[in-house]
Amino acid sequence: MRAAVSALAITLALVSPAVQAQTDPLAAMRTAAEAGDMAAQLALAERFETGDGVVQNFARAARWYGLAAEAGSLQAANRLGRLHHAGLGVPRDIPRAIELLERAAKGGAAEHLHDLGLVLESTQTDDASLARAADLYRRAAQAGHVEAAVSLAVLLQNGTGVPQDFEEAARLYRQAADQGHLRALNNLGLLYVRGNGVAQDYERAADLFKAAADQGLPQALTNLGVLYENGFGVPQSDALAMQYYRRGGEGGGTKGAQSPQVIYDPRLAPPPTDQAGLKVLERAARSGDPVAEFQLAFMMLQQGTTDPRSAIRAATLLRRAAEAGHAPSMANLAMMYFRGSGVPQDYVIGQMWLVLAGSAGFDGATGLNAQWSARMTADQVNEAQKRAEAKWSEWRDAEN
Structure with missing residues (x-):
């Protein structure tokens, strides 16, 4: 990534994979997980599933969930079953998903009962399976699981698996x-x-x-x-x-x-609006200052202009700031790819930038990730994560 020297005298910590690798907060967790510590395996899997401190990667999450599940973790069995149901990071395998979710549900946790009921309801058509799904929802609802209660209500409303x-x-x-x-x-x-x-x-x-x-x-x-x-x-x-x-x-x-049309960096003061300030901002952006590039792009997008040239320039500025490690620029660039504004619409590239934004510390990435990944196929999500990891490795190698 480019070095960032702010002409606006604003000091921001841009992500640096090379530095992060030298002070890896997950090093001890990885060591313990590789040594067979079930709790560490589960914790590491959860980090990879959510992108907490690492580049989100469902395939890596599935590997660690698998090891923890083999060691007896019901939570790991549940999470791995959900990944097999969705086909995220692993092949979509409904029998394997049900097997794992059944194992987890034996522990009686409301979330696990709900998840098994959901897979049975959505993948099976026989009366026995649907009746079982209703029973699982009822047990989870009685334990206070709101989503299970609503799912049971749907079955009761439609007379599916239970009398109407x-x-x-x-x-x-x-x-x-x-x-x-x-x-x-x-x-x-x-x-x-x-x-x-x-x-x-x-x-x-x-x-x-x-x-x-x-x-x-x-x-x-x-x-x-x-x-x-x-x-x-x-x-x-x-x-x-x-x-x-x-x-x-x-x-x-x-x-x-x-999602919001434009996302601002809460660490920054509002961009300048006076002519002198705008000239300084333009000059700083031309010199390669990622903060100035972000602020200039933000102002262009916030105006809501329909001029395609303006959107193209904003995307160019955001891409340069994103490559420099500015997380909110990554998130905004992702939104532009999702909407096809200033760039060809591409959900995979959009999701790649959103994954990277989360890894770079953007707090809003989790919610946006959930919203947009729901519109994508499992193959698209998996491909986006592969590209994000490759991009992260590219940045790390360039700094070593």
């Missing part, structure tokens, strides 16, 4: 909705629209849909659009209906699946 029971489904949804659970808010709203298990109440349905829509749930946005189009529980409005339909089709509002 709208009233019990409504009770479970209501409990979860009171805690702000988005799927519960939306599904309870649907029960009020249809009068299933509750008295039909369009106004109550609209309130529930809006609570979920305000957090960006696409289904709730679309359902709220239907109510506005027909004037059910809300004043009829074709304009609002189209607005909600559009937001639902785009994946939600700004608080939900759609």
Whole structure:
């Protein structure tokens, strides 16, 4: 990476893989894991799965989970089973996933009961498996697992694996909705629209849909659009209906699946707005100062211009700052690749930069990672992680 000398007298710690390797905080953990310490193996696997202090890599996580699971860790068996179910870092293997999740569920942990139920529900079609999934959800829900309660309510609502029971489904949804659970808010709203298990109440349905829509749930946005189009529980409005339909089709509002348009570095003061300050900023960016490059790109993106030349220049500036190790620049560059703004749309490259941003210390990477990886295939996620590790190694080798 380029050396960073700030012409703006702002001192920031840019990531340096070479220095990090010399003071590797995970060295002791790696040594213990390689010596067969189950707790260290599990902890190292979790670090690789989340990208905490290392470049996120599901394949490496799976290796360490496998060793910990062989040593008897139920948590490791559960996590490895989830990776096999998703095909992340390992081949997608449903029988192997169920085998591992069954092993973990024997311990009775609510999370493990839920995870086994989820895989059975989503991959099996026979009545016995679906009934088993419902039972697992019920046991997890009784232990306080909210997501399991909502999943059980869905089965009760549809009569899948259990006799149909709208009233019990409504009770479970209501409990979860009171805690702000988005799927519960939306599904309870649907029960009020249809009068299933509750008295039909369009106004109550609209309130529930809006609570979920305000957090960006696409289904709730679309359902709220239907109510506005027909004037059910809300004043009829074709304009609002189209607005909600559009937001639902785009994946939600700004608080939900759609990520912030521009991410600023909280360590920095706001960029200059006066002409003298802007000239200094431009000069510093031309000289290769990554902080100035980031701030200049941020200002260009924040203006929301539709000029493609502006977006291309912003992407160029962010790429240079990202290559210099500036984590927020990596995150913003990732967003540009996800949206195809200033660069060809490429989820793999976008996810690569987001993984690197997390490894470089960007606090918001975890949430953004979850949002965008959900739109990708397992192969795309695995490829992005491989590229991120290769890029990290490239930076490390260049500094050695």
